[in-house]
Amino acid sequence: xxxxxVISHGSESSGTNVCGRPLVExxxxxxxFHGWKAPGLVLGLFMxxxxxxxxxxxxxxxxxxxxxxxxxxxxxxxxxxxxxxxWLKILDWDKFALSLYDRRERSGYRVxxxxxxxxPFENLYNWYMRLVSKKDLPLDVLNATILEAGRTVLSxxxxxxxxxxxxxxxxxxxxxxxCGEAYxxxxxxICKACQGEGYFQVVTQ
Amino acid sequence: xxxxxVISHGSESSGTNVCGRPLVExxxxxxxFHGWKAPGLVLGLFMxxxxxxxxxxxxxxxxxxxxxxxxxxxxxxxxxxxxxxxWLKILDWDKFALSLYDRRERSGYRVxxxxxxxxPFENLYNWYMRLVSKKDLPLDVLNATILEAGRTVLSxxxxxxxxxxxxxxxxxxxxxxxCGEAYxxxxxxICKACQGEGYFQVVTQ
Numbered sequence: 001x002x003x004x005x006v007i008s009h010g011s012e013s014s015g016t017n018v019c020g021r022p023l024v025e026x027x028x029x030x031x032x033f034h035g036w037k038a039p040g041l042v043l044g045l046f047m048x049x050x051x052x053x054x055x056x057x058x059x060x061x062x063x064x065x066x067x068x069x070x071x072x073x074x075x076x077x078x079x080x081x082x083x084x085x086x087w088l089k090i091l092d093w094d095k096f097a098l099s100l101y102d103r104r105e106r107s108g109y110r111v112x113x114x115x116x117x118x119x120p121f122e123n124l125y126n127w128y129m130r131l132v133s134k135k136d137l138p139l140d141v142l143n144a145t146i147l148e149a150g151r152t153v154l155s156x157x158x159x160x161x162x163x164x165x166x167x168x169x170x171x172x173x174x175x176x177x178x179c180g181e182a183y184x185x186x187x188x189x190i191c192k193a194c195q196g197e198g199y200f201q202v203v204t205q
Numbered sequence: 206x207x208x209x210x211v212i213s214h215g216s217e218s219s220g221t222n223v224c225g226r227p228l229v230e231x232x233x234x235x236x237x238f239h240g241w242k243a244p245g246l247v248l249g250l251f252m253x254x255x256x257x258x259x260x261x262x263x264x265x266x267x268x269x270x271x272x273x274x275x276x277x278x279x280x281x282x283x284x285x286x287x288x289x290x291x292w293l294k295i296l297d298w299d300k301f302a303l304s305l306y307d308r309r310e311r312s313g314y315r316v317x318x319x320x321x322x323x324x325p326f327e328n329l330y331n332w333y334m335r336l337v338s339k340k341d342l343p344l345d346v347l348n349a350t351i352l353e354a355g356r357t358v359l360s361x362x363x364x365x366x367x368x369x370x371x372x373x374x375x376x377x378x379x380x381x382x383x384c385g386e387a388y389x390x391x392x393x394x395i396c397k398a399c400q401g402e403g404y405f406q407v408v409t410q
Contacts, residue, residue, distance in 0.1 A: 033281070034290050041289065064404060069375060073289030076238070076281070083288050083295065084246065084278030085239050090288065091404075093397045094378055094389035099405065110405065112386060128387065130378065159405035170274060173299055173335065181317060182333065184299035192298045199269065199296075200304065200315065200364035 007054065007109075007156040018049045019078040023147075026078070034073050037139065039127060042146045043153075044074025044098070047111045050151055051100040052079065054109040054158075062103045063088045064164060066095035066112075074098070086167050096128070099159060106161040114155040121149045212259065212314075212361040223254045224283040228352075231283070239278050242344065244332060247351045248358075249279025249303070252316045255356050256305040257284065259314040259363075267308045268293045269369060271300035271317075279303070291372050301333070304364060311366040319360040326354045 018026050030041050055061050063081040065071040068090050072083065075098060081087035101108025118125045123145040126132040174185035176194055183191035192198070223231050235246050260266050268286040270276040273295050277288065280303060286292035306313025323330045328350040331337040379390035381399055388396035397403070 034287055035285050038290070066398075068288065069291070070289045073287050076287075076289070080240050082239055082278050082281075083273065084275045084281070085243070086274070091397075093392070094376060095386055095396060095398070097386065107408070115380060115385060115387060130375075158408040158410075160408055161405050163404040165404075170335075171299065175320060180320065181300055181302065182320060187298070191300060192296075193271075193300070199368040199370075200366050203312070203363040203365055205363075 007158065009050075009151050009154075018045055019052060029077055030073075033077055034070075037143055038070050038073075039124075039139070039142050039146055040070030040096070041074055042143050043096075043113065043124075044071045045078060046146075046150050047071070047098055047113075047154060048074050048078040048100075050154060050156055051098060051109050051111045054111075054156060055100045055102070059100075059102050061100040061108065062165075062167070064091065064099045064101070065089075066091045066093045066097040068092050069094070071096065071098050089164055099161075101159070101161050101165065103161075103165050103167065106165050108159055108161065109156055110159045111154055111156045114153060117155065118149070118153040121145050121153060124149055124153060212363065214255075214356050214359075223250055224257060234282055235278075238282055239275075242348055243275050243278075244329075244344070244347050244351055245275030245301070246279055247348050248301075248318065248329075249276045250283060251351075251355050252276070252303055252318075252359060253279050253283040253305075255359060255361055256303060256314050256316045259316075259361060260305045260307070264305075264307050266305040266313065267370070267372070269296065269304045269306070270294075271296045271298045271302040273297050274299070276301065276303050294369055306364070306366050306370065308366075308370045308372065311370050313364055313366065314361055315364045316359055316361045319358060322360065323354070323358040326350050326358060329354055329358060 016023060026045055027037055031037050034041055063075045063079055065075055072088065072090055075088050076082045097110060097112035099108055099110040123137055123142050127137060127142050172185040173182045176183050176191040178190045178194040221228060231250055232242055236242050239246055268280045268284055270280055277293065277295055280293050281287045302315060302317035304313055304315040328342055328347050332342060332347050377390040378387045381388050381396040383395045383399040386396065
């Protein structure tokens with residue numbers, strides 16, 4: 001089905017240290033930031049761990065995630081890239097994959113959940129493919145499977161970036177003639193909200 | 206210029222505790238997560254602080270930011286809302302504003318940088334309007350102005366949500382017939398990347 005050049009698991013995470021920290025500490029970090037130990041984020045932890053290892057410590061890598069579920073938080077917690085600092089880009093494709101890349105060299109590594117490798121881990125596969133209800137698969141049981149699987153359900157490939165490798169620069173801003181707030185000048189003479197695309201009505205007392 | 210019903214600063218943050226924590230601790234959190242004490246994030250801290258106070262502690266609030274610069278990180282660090290858990294939505298409007306809202310009641314509060322109020326704080330105003338270069342306005346000087354200004358350069362209003370108040374549910378997924386990866390079924394018979402919208406080429410050794 002696919003002809004990708006897939007990288008071997010290499011040194012495979014030992015299970016005690018992930019992303020340079022003890023696993024238990026990583027899981028606490030996840031829960032504190034994300035609100036709960038979301039299985040997608042636990043799996044994402046192993047994905048980031050492998051991508052970091054592949055690209056190496058010397059590279060100031062930017063990141064792309066191919067879903068807005070969970071993976072953005074894995075990147076934000078375990079790399080220096082955040083949405084707000086502009087180093088992380090999010091593609092809303094619902095593909096469970098992420099890439100770390102050197103934006104100057106335009107090269108990097110992509111890591112993804114490999115469904116063929118995941119199939120033997122029934123809980124993980126059924127959860128990801130939405131074949132089982134939350135009621136029938138308790139979080140602790142699912143997360144135990146994910147921790148057991150670790151990197152073995154993932155694949156990785158070396159990539160050369162063809163798009164999205166530039167950091168997005170701030171555009172010119174202007175003051176909206178209607179609301180008096182600053183906005184991206186490219187939106188036209190008044191801001192998006194004043195053009196009718198706003199999301200709220202003001203409550204007047 | 207505008208007829209908004211603006212809320213008074215109320216109890217105004219004392220400068221020692223912001224978002225329920227000592228200011229110095231908040232600034233450390235910002236630097237650790239975002240990589241540096243970005244002025245937009247320091248200002249965002251005061252915005253979140255005020256929005257949190259207005260909506261009250263009892264409300265499990267979702268968030269919207271109206272720019273992808275800095276403010277997403279202010280929300281992610283100082284509320285339970287993150288990009289990856291789906292409680293934070295980002296509008297790419299380059300407006301320095303954020304809202305916290307109760308998604309069931311569809312009501313909440315919006316806080317924004319008020320340019321009229323900001324004008325007396327020359328460093329802050331000139332930075333935000335991009336009237337001064339980084340070279341001519343060192344970060345420490347700018348951040349000192351922002352800390353001095355705090356909430357006084359902001360305005361707030363009570364809002365009723367008309368859009369975006371629902372959490373986005375996960376869509377059905379399918380397995381792409383070309384790459385074999387899972388993707389959002391709504392994209393068609395093959396995934397976006399296989400449709401030609403991908404961002405990389407695989408490097409074959």
